Amino acid sequence: MMRRAAHHYQIPRTTFLWLVAVLVFLMLPHAVRFSLVIVPLLVICIVWRWLIFKQKVGHPSFLLRAALVVFGFAAVYLLPFEWVSLETAVAILLVGTLLKLLEMRHMRDLLVMSKLCYFVIVAQLLFDQSMLSAVYMLIGIALATASLVSLNLRQKGLGVVYPAKLASKMMLLSVPIMALGFLLFPRLEPFWRVPLPEKKSTTGISDTMTPGSIGELIQSNALVFRATFKDKVTDTSEFYWRGPVLSYFDGQTWHGGDDVISSVLTGGKIDSPVNSLAYDVIMEASYTDWLFPLETYVSSHERLHFASDYSLKARSPINKKRRFSFVSNDQVLLDLSLPDKLKSHYLELPKRGNPKAREFAEQLRRASNDEASLISHANAFFQSEPFVYTLKPPVYSTDRVDRFLFDGQAGFCEHYASSYVFLMRAAGVPARIITGYQGGEVNPYEGYVAVRQKDAHAWVEVWLSGKGWIRIDPTSFVAPHRVRLGIMEGERYDQLQTGNWQPRERWFGQETLEAIAHRYDQLGYIWSNVVVGFDAKDQWALITGLLGLTTWLQKALWLIAAFVGCFLVIYFSLVGLPRRNPLPLHEKLYVKCIKKLQKQGVEKPVGVGPRDFLILATEKLPDKKEALDNFIQAYIRLTYQPENTHADSLQLMKQWLKRM
């Protein structure tokens, strides 16, 4: 009965199993991120722990533990992260936590462990705020709480179900206060700078375009951003999400022209004429600062880097999901006049290479009177030649433009855009490549447009004096369906042209599956909007807008009331709601009868019993004597001699009541 001294404490088995299960569960997502460190340590620790559990081995010696610490830190050092970074800090935390698993002997170790779990959870949430991650971690928290309950149970024989049940109940009751805190706690500015998650090696549009770079992106289904519009959007084929502008070509790779492009910090830049389109873009973490507004960006609430080539950058890399509000207008004309310096920049080509293309451009120029007809000649060339749109073009090694235009004639947007700009510049028309995204998928349930990496695209802008920059999408001449259907379907369309196309059957359940995918995406959107994106602005809108609280007194009273409400919820769920004794049915009927007679002008004086009330009522309503008589007699019998009363007298009472 007596408590054993702490150093004799044997960790109860169920408790131990709980903690190990929790730890493994919480480590799994990290194991994906830091596999080099986590996987071997996790395996060693669990196997060792299991052997201790089975009493095959003792606790690891000091030497072994020291060796594991050295191994752990060496592995952290070998990770491809900066030494002072969030990743390294988290990796060290994880190593420490895992090694603690081997050291668990005393109650105190268990308690420390149960607290460490929460930091492991936080570490995961810093890297991944998606709904999936949050749900996973919620389960983790439930397990951690259950293990804490298990730790505090005296009767370890209660197994795993009881702690799990109790923990769930506690968690459920904790939701109101958590919600209150989440909604009302002021969102403060960061106190100091912290290392953010480092750039992941995921792909995305950048300010260089090497052969194949967009082709790689197109294979990825990763979400880039979602855009929400005030009005319902059905057709996204005219949506060109404008990203980096590439204007410098070295014969192989296209770069941004940083040295000539000036940039200003701006909120609103261009005077917007009629029919501007306001919309929000919720960027996923891209770890770059590029933004992708629709053509043509006009203004934003925020101060952003707005370049003279009309590309837009955030002021800091987008390391986590962020919302931007843009206004765009497709009627705006860009750069009606172009300074000579810029003009020459947009005409610049490598000194040598691609002689055929240069010659062809010269032909085009001679054949046209002005730039407009030159452009239409060029467009006609792309439309008439047997160009093929494919994601798996042959490799064009040297003189890439020549090879593509006159030999291979197979490629995708980057080939078309790059060769088109080459031709234009060679013919003396300022031109540049625009990279970004085109189209996007409308979510049928939520109405937003989801743009994914597979929507990556490259197109062209040419400059015509008096008209400014004009967008031309050479890919659309060759594969209009690419623009209309999106890239994957577009490629299938090419198979149709080459004769390989088979009509795709809609397999069983496909529609359901697509609907589920859309629903899932919608949930993710709501999640990122409502939960992850909840900020001081939303908070203000909630308090002053939705609840209509303006004065401090109102707010304080509401806060107090809300907290008291939360406490009452917990209290009554533990104590049970106070129950009133329900009235028996015949009493209820009697009360009804009194109310009914009251409406007919018969008032029942206080303290008058049923017998006297009957006399009183029959005097006033002699025509209802029979009903009253039978009803009240039945009532009296039911009240005073319930054992001698016929079973159906309640039914009869109801009938008599109706006749009154």
Added chain:
Amino acid sequence: MIKKVIHQQVDQWMDKRLASESDILLTQQRLFILPSMQGVFFLLIQILLLLIAINYQNNLVYALCFFLFSLFISAIFFTFFNLNGLRLVLEESSSPFAGQTAFVRFAIEKQPKAQHHHILCHFKGESQVVFDLLESNQHRIALPMTTDKRGWLSLPELTIKSTFPLGLVTCWSRLRFKQNLLIYPTPLDMDQRQLKTSGRDDEGEGQQMGDEHFKGFKAFEEGEALSRIYWKGVAKGQPMLSKEYSDGQSKEAWIDWDALPYEPFERRISQLTGLANYYHQSGQVYGCRLPGITLPPSNTDAHYHKILTALALL
């Protein structure tokens, strides 16, 4: 100095609040709740999480932080209800001899549907008893308490506490009882040679050892029959005694205060207690003569306890 005053104040306040009967219902009036050491750590962790949430502007970490806080609040309620509604009833406990550990018995009752886990209970400065109340509505515990002096011992402050289910808050109550427990004197083994037989017993001297009735003990002397030795006593480490038998006509045994004239007061009491134990165990009929009290010979349990009570309160 100030500390002392505060302690006094707190003590007075507690006395008022905790003054108890033998039957105590634990309610919010008697129960106190404060964060445990674990709970303080838990709150510190939340502050740390809040800093992380603010610096990383991470809503999910905010949520986790508030969730843990909320869990803490829930734990307050759960821990409170783990003790609330328990009824402690002080039961009759047998008196121990001074120096032995007394076990003070309580019956702890719960409401029919309630469940109470992992409750710790102890007297101030004593080791604790841990128990659950899950199925049966009543549980009996015996709390250990060290004793040192004979006489009335007021029960020390009793602490009943629990940190279930999360260990984050401690809910406790301190109970003070008006009841006292009578502690019997420490028994000392009698050295029969010191037992000066008083005049009343003189005739017995020199009488032949009869075989019929057991009369009492005397110190073993060389040459006596080995079968007369009280071996049980030897096994217990007592000095060698040999049994004396009377042939039916000898007088009853007496626990006589005057039989030990040269012993110090407490020692005399202890020795007489030992003698009473001995007589009681051997089932003999014995009487008692103490200053102010004389009890006629008997061999019932009640008689035995009466004598011990008298000795304890002498």
